[in-house]
Amino acid sequence: MGGKDLEVFKRRIYEILEASHDGDVVSKRYDVLMLTAVIVGLIPLTMKEGNRYSLIIDVITVSIFIFDYIMRFYTSDYKMGIKSYKAYVAYVFTPMAIIDLLSIVPVLTFFFPASVTLQLFRIFRVLRILKLVRYSKTMVVIENVIRKVRAQLFAMLMIACAYIFAIAMIIFQVEPDLFEDFFDALYWATISITTIGYGDIAPATNIGRFITMLSALVGVAVVALPSGMITAAYMDEISRKKSKLEI
Amino acid sequence: MGGKDLEVFKRRIYEILEASHDGDVVSKRYDVLMLTAVIVGLIPLTMKEGNRYSLIIDVITVSIFIFDYIMRFYTSDYKMGIKSYKAYVAYVFTPMAIIDLLSIVPVLTFFFPASVTLQLFRIFRVLRILKLVRYSKTMVVIENVIRKVRAQLFAMLMIACAYIFAIAMIIFQVEPDLFEDFFDALYWATISITTIGYGDIAPATNIGRFITMLSALVGVAVVALPSGMITAAYMDEISRKKSKLEI
Amino acid sequence: MGGKDLEVFKRRIYEILEASHDGDVVSKRYDVLMLTAVIVGLIPLTMKEGNRYSLIIDVITVSIFIFDYIMRFYTSDYKMGIKSYKAYVAYVFTPMAIIDLLSIVPVLTFFFPASVTLQLFRIFRVLRILKLVRYSKTMVVIENVIRKVRAQLFAMLMIACAYIFAIAMIIFQVEPDLFEDFFDALYWATISITTIGYGDIAPATNIGRFITMLSALVGVAVVALPSGMITAAYMDEISRKKSKLEI
Amino acid sequence: MGGKDLEVFKRRIYEILEASHDGDVVSKRYDVLMLTAVIVGLIPLTMKEGNRYSLIIDVITVSIFIFDYIMRFYTSDYKMGIKSYKAYVAYVFTPMAIIDLLSIVPVLTFFFPASVTLQLFRIFRVLRILKLVRYSKTMVVIENVIRKVRAQLFAMLMIACAYIFAIAMIIFQVEPDLFEDFFDALYWATISITTIGYGDIAPATNIGRFITMLSALVGVAVVALPSGMITAAYMDEISRKKSKLEI
Known part of the structure; x- marks a missing residue:
């Protein structure tokens, strides 16, 4: 795969993530997948004690979010509009990227279940709700008013x-x-x-x-x-x- | 009775129902009857247990509402402005017709009193209050604002x-x-x-x-x-x- | 005292009551008296059981309100701007005159203390607070907004x-x-x-x-x-x- | 020190207090000191019983406030823009000077701890929060709206x-x-x-x-x-x- 092919491939990923083309079926399906992952991923938070099903849901949805975060990080230069390593640093500190990261962090409670501090991180999962804003167009006016x-x-x-x-x-x-x-x-x-x-x-x-x-x-x-x-x-x-x- | 006479008769019913003519005494009296039926029909809902009187009220008011619903359905073509069977289908799915139907449905609890699901339908009777909007002219401004x-x-x-x-x-x-x-x-x-x-x-x-x-x-x-x-x-x-x- | 003198006397009473002249000292003092009577007359309502002092306050303030009501009734023709017996009838049904009357009515509880219905009339005394509006100029804007x-x-x-x-x-x-x-x-x-x-x-x-x-x-x-x-x-x-x- | 030197010295104090010069480092540091004193001085109010530390905080912060009050009083003529003893009298009755004084008064509870009336004065310390308005520029719009x-x-x-x-x-x-x-x-x-x-x-x-x-x-x-x-x-x-x- 040459550098040009890779660039075309990267551009395609960026298009799918950002859903800029209205007729793009793949992009639309990716949005539906992400929306489903956000909503399904919140179900374990409505249960008192984690059971087998909530564990499965957590593993699958967090895997999707990690994949999404890596892809968004990979296409940072397109997103930020600058062709340099600075784009990657700048992207990590955008509000949406911070929300994306914080909504993945609770996954660490899988590996260190005893830690109390990490237990509190579980509530960061709720931040995934803010991801819904990205996929909604009616919230733009309200966002403008608040800004x-x-x-x-x-x-x-x-x-x-x-x-x-x-x-x-x-x-x-x-x-x-x-x-x-x-x-x-x-x-x-x-x-x-x-x-x-x-x-x-x-x-x-x-x-x-x-x-x-x-x-x-x-x-x-x-x-x-x-x-x-x-x-x-x-x-x-x-x-x-x-x-x-x-x- | 010829087709023309029937059409004249139908048109008259439509006029009475819609109260479009300010000097129409029959139409005005029909409005008063319907308003009374709505308000009286709500009285049984303010009692803990159904007694003899509440049963009588239910039978009379629901009969009036069924008659009203049939008459409104019968004059659908005038209401919707199209002379075809489509008018009848379209009318049934207008918000007001749905409210009218839902406020009659609880009558089925007469015949199947044991059914718990139908018991819940009783609260649909409260929807009859929304019928009052049809007879009030001061609510037009507020309805516009909400719309x-x-x-x-x-x-x-x-x-x-x-x-x-x-x-x-x-x-x-x-x-x-x-x-x-x-x-x-x-x-x-x-x-x-x-x-x-x-x-x-x-x-x-x-x-x-x-x-x-x-x-x-x-x-x-x-x-x-x-x-x-x-x-x-x-x-x-x-x-x-x-x-x-x-x- | 001739009819003309009586008319001059009546006009003077009307001026005192309405406080239309800014430099009118008598009118101003009358306002202060009425305001004091309203406020002092409310004190018995803040006590659980009527004692000697609340009885004295009631007798004095109600006497003042009765005198005020009679004087206002007497000058109805000036107030309403029509020189006929109709002015007196019209005045009695103005909102302010009704409030004035209702705030005197509780006095009847002096004579029929056993009556429970009259006991309820006692709360009408609170309507005297509405009299304060008459003497306040800052409330005109707010009254306009509400109207x-x-x-x-x-x-x-x-x-x-x-x-x-x-x-x-x-x-x-x-x-x-x-x-x-x-x-x-x-x-x-x-x-x-x-x-x-x-x-x-x-x-x-x-x-x-x-x-x-x-x-x-x-x-x-x-x-x-x-x-x-x-x-x-x-x-x-x-x-x-x-x-x-x-x- | 001549009268002219004293005047220059007084003017300098006024500049430091009022922070009119943006590049004035001393004035800025004085503001930071006062802000710190206000916030630290409120800490004892969040404790149920006064202990050794809250006493030390009280002594230090009140000393700073007394010094500040004397300095502001001393430069009253600059503040009020009139060169006469009237400036000093007028200054004492400005809202900010009254707040300043009331937030010092509770210090008297040091010397007369038994007095119940003075105990109540302790809550006047909370008025120091209003001093924060003096150092904030974003509150000007809101102050205008309220005025x-x-x-x-x-x-x-x-x-x-x-x-x-x-x-x-x-x-x-x-x-x-x-x-x-x-x-x-x-x-x-x-x-x-x-x-x-x-x-x-x-x-x-x-x-x-x-x-x-x-x-x-x-x-x-x-x-x-x-x-x-x-x-x-x-x-x-x-x-x-x-x-x-x-x-």
């Missing part, structure tokens, strides 16, 4: 976190007997500000209840802020599309 | 469901003792993300609480997205009406 | 109520043991759809939980609808004000 | 408070056995209207549940109002920025 307000949403999340910390500190000083440690106070504050309110921890003293009332009333406005921002970004996206059509 | 964002709302519902599945899987791996099966984890995740938070299932370990906190904070944004979309669609609907008035 | 979406908010409330009834009927058929009567199911549905979720009633069977999940996910959109409508009306109000300034 | 709707948000908060008081009064009259005192009823109403719903207090009688249902349905609209206002203000801010760019 647009990313900086502001991050600022909002910071404000919300600072607010939750402040409320947790105050209630922890005022009603220390209600909580085992400060983390409990943080948990209570988060569950209250997001208006979930399980009721497993609820203030019992008058001063504690007064602080809860104040923080709840202000918290409604804190929650309204991200909601308003997303609406504004969404309407901007719509009006931009319209003005494009008019011009 | 407009239908595709996006569906995408949002998919994201919300994927998010709930992901959270449920993670918590199920982290705190397996909290749940009997995976369905319980799904129930907990849904009740938490929608911020209802009954508190019948609440995380007890620190890692479980940490994941709950993270998913709640992100969940607020997930819930804000459909809210923003509906607002955007609603404002678009208003501004369109205005620009029509100006032109 | 604008009144018809649509009412339609939304109808949809929300129909939705709550439908969910209550389904859950009542599916999990009859959870509820004492249908009202309990309605209460549960309302507390769930508004995402309060006290947890005093929570579904226990799988089918009940499944229906709760479905109705919660759809309920988020039902709650988002009025929110979007109010936002749209609010922005319309702002843009209208701006375009006025520009012209 | 814009300040008057309306305040009006909304008033309406929400009046609504909560009204609901609390009604439920307190209808179900007096559910609450120990009126404050409990207020707490229940706030937790319900904000849709937190811990479930520690939930209505048990039919009339109490009916009032809860009514107030919850109306409360959704009351909560939707501030949300809509913030969205409107946010979109206005965005469109203003755009029109600036276009001109």
